[in-house]
Amino acid sequence: MGAGFSLCFRPSNTIANLNDSSELENISKESYSLPEFSLKQLKAATEGFLPENIISDDGEKAPNVVYRGMLEDGRWIAVKRFQYSAWPESVQFLAEARAVGQLRNKRLANLIGYCCEGNNRLLVAEFMPNQTLSKHLFHRESYPMKGAMRLRVALHLAQALVYCSSKGQPLYYDLNASKVLFDQNGNPRLSxxxxxKSSKDGKSYSSNLAYPPEYTRTGRVIPESLVYSFGTLLLDLLSGRHTHPSHAVDLICDKSFLMLMESCFVDHFSKDDGTELLRLASQCLQFDPCKRPNPKSLVNALAPLQKETEQVPSFVLMDIPHRNVAPKHLSPLGEACSRLDLTAIHKQLEMAGYKADVESEADKEPSFDMWTDPMREALHSRKQGDAAFRAKDFCSAIGCYTKFINIGSLESRTVFVRRCLCYLMTDRAEEALKDSMNALGLHHVWPTAFYLQAAALKFLGMDNDAQEILKEGASLEAMKIKNAPSV
Known part of the structure; x- marks a missing residue:
C-alpha cells in the first residue's frame, strides 16, 4: 500500500520508504537506525496477537509464528514473535536484530523494527501481501505457476543470497518455500x-525441511549449507512438489528432467532450461560442501535463462491482481474517490453524517451534564462547519472545523474527512492527505478514511498509491459487511 507517504503516527526514528527499491539501495549502514516498537503498538497492530492474524505456513507453533498487523498510520506489517527461551539475553537479540536490520535490498522482505520489552522478543518486517512460494507452488488449485516465473524466483532468491553474503550475513536458517514471499508487484523476496536463529541451542532447522547432510552430523550450519537448501528449492520449482531433503539426492540420480516434472508442467519449461535447473540442483546437493557452487555462480547460471520474459512484470506471470488494476466491488464512496468526483464524495459524506463517530460508546458525545465551556464551544464550531459544508462554502467550513479540532475537547474522525474534502475542493491536497491520516489515527481500519486518502493521493498525481489504498478500503469494507450481525 502507499504507506511510504504516510505523514503521521510513525515510530520516532522514521526512515525512508522501505517499499521503494531505489531508496533501499541508497541507505547506508551508518545512516540507518532500526526503529524500536513498543509491545503496546504491536498488540494493537495485531489485535492482541489474534490467531486469525497468523500468516506463517511453515509449521511453527505459537508463539514462534508470524502475524499480520496494521500500524496506526495504516501500514501493514509482519510481526515475528519468538519464545523468550529463544533469546533470553536481550543484548544478543538486539545485536542480531540490528545487524539484520542493516540489510536493505529489493530482494528482501526487509526488517523495519523490533520489540525487546520485558520477556518479549519480536521482529517487525515489511508485509508481503501476495503470500508465499509454498502457497503458490504447492497449494494453488488452478493456474500453476508459469515456468518463466519459477526461473525468476530462482534468480531473485540467488541474488538475495549474494547480497546477504556480501554484507556479512552468509547464513540463513531453514531456507524453504515458505520463506520466499511475494510483494505487491508479485516480485519474490526472501524473508x-x-x-x-530461533533458539539458543543452535537448532536452526525444522525437523521436516531443508537440512543439509553436515547439519545431521554436527548440528551446525555453514554457508555451504544454504546452497544445499537452495538445491532442494530448485527441485521444488521444477516439480511443483515439496522435496524432502532426505529424498532430494535420490530424486535427481539417473532421472531425466522430463521424468522428474509433473506432466502438467512439462510445457512450462524448455528442455534446455529444465536440464540446466536440474544440473544446478545436482551441484547444490553435493554431499561434500566444498563441491557446491557459491551464490554468485548460481546467479551467473540463472540470469541467462530469463530470456524473452525478462521485461514481463511479475504480477502478469503470477496471474495476480496488480495495484494499478482498479479494485472491484467499491462502495459508492469508493467509486467517487476512485474517479476523483468531488461532488459525489460530498454527497456521500453528507448522507453518512456522523454515523461513524457513534459506532462505539467511546465515540459518543458527552451527556449534557458533562459538558464544559470548551465542549460547548467545540460543538458550536462543528455545527457552523456542518452548515457551511452543506452549503458548499468550503473555505468557511475549513475555518470552523479547524477551530473544533484546535479546541481539542472532542475528537471526530468525521470532521477530519469532511475537512479533507474541503481541502481538496480548495486545491490543498497535501493538507487533505494529512487529514485523511489523522482520521486513520483515530480509527486505523476505517474504510472512509482510506478512500479519502486515495482521493488525496490521486489529486497529487500518485495514482499507483491511490489504487493500492482503494484496495485496502474495499477490503476493509467487505470485511466489515461480512462480520456485520445478521438481522
Whole structure:
C-alpha cells in the first residue's frame, strides 16, 4: 500500500520508504537506525496477537509464528514473535536484530523494527501481501505457476543470497518455500526472519525441511549449507512438489528432467532450461560442501535463462491482481474517490453524517451534564462547519472545523474527512492527505478514511498509491459487511 507517504503516527526514528527499491539501495549502514516498537503498538497492530492474524505456513507453533498487523498510520506489517527461551539475553537479540536490520535490498522482505520489552522478543518486517512460494507452488488449485516465473524466483532468491553474503550475513536458517514471499508487484523476496536463529541451542532447522547432510552430523550450519537448501528449492520449482531433503539426492540420480516434472508442467519449461535447473540442483546437493557452487555462480547460471520474459512484470506471470488494476466491488464512496468526483464524495459524506463517530460508546458525545465551556464551544464550531459544508462554502467550513479540532475537547474522525474534502475542493491536497491520516489515527481500519486518502493521493498525481489504498478500503469494507450481525 502507499504507506511510504504516510505523514503521521510513525515510530520516532522514521526512515525512508522501505517499499521503494531505489531508496533501499541508497541507505547506508551508518545512516540507518532500526526503529524500536513498543509491545503496546504491536498488540494493537495485531489485535492482541489474534490467531486469525497468523500468516506463517511453515509449521511453527505459537508463539514462534508470524502475524499480520496494521500500524496506526495504516501500514501493514509482519510481526515475528519468538519464545523468550529463544533469546533470553536481550543484548544478543538486539545485536542480531540490528545487524539484520542493516540489510536493505529489493530482494528482501526487509526488517523495519523490533520489540525487546520485558520477556518479549519480536521482529517487525515489511508485509508481503501476495503470500508465499509454498502457497503458490504447492497449494494453488488452478493456474500453476508459469515456468518463466519459477526461473525468476530462482534468480531473485540467488541474488538475495549474494547480497546477504556480501554484507556479512552468509547464513540463513531453514531456507524453504515458505520463506520466499511475494510483494505487491508479485516480485519474490526472501524473508529477513530466517537470518536470525530461533533458539539458543543452535537448532536452526525444522525437523521436516531443508537440512543439509553436515547439519545431521554436527548440528551446525555453514554457508555451504544454504546452497544445499537452495538445491532442494530448485527441485521444488521444477516439480511443483515439496522435496524432502532426505529424498532430494535420490530424486535427481539417473532421472531425466522430463521424468522428474509433473506432466502438467512439462510445457512450462524448455528442455534446455529444465536440464540446466536440474544440473544446478545436482551441484547444490553435493554431499561434500566444498563441491557446491557459491551464490554468485548460481546467479551467473540463472540470469541467462530469463530470456524473452525478462521485461514481463511479475504480477502478469503470477496471474495476480496488480495495484494499478482498479479494485472491484467499491462502495459508492469508493467509486467517487476512485474517479476523483468531488461532488459525489460530498454527497456521500453528507448522507453518512456522523454515523461513524457513534459506532462505539467511546465515540459518543458527552451527556449534557458533562459538558464544559470548551465542549460547548467545540460543538458550536462543528455545527457552523456542518452548515457551511452543506452549503458548499468550503473555505468557511475549513475555518470552523479547524477551530473544533484546535479546541481539542472532542475528537471526530468525521470532521477530519469532511475537512479533507474541503481541502481538496480548495486545491490543498497535501493538507487533505494529512487529514485523511489523522482520521486513520483515530480509527486505523476505517474504510472512509482510506478512500479519502486515495482521493488525496490521486489529486497529487500518485495514482499507483491511490489504487493500492482503494484496495485496502474495499477490503476493509467487505470485511466489515461480512462480520456485520445478521438481522
Amino acid at each position: 529477513c526472519f530466517g537470518l536470525m
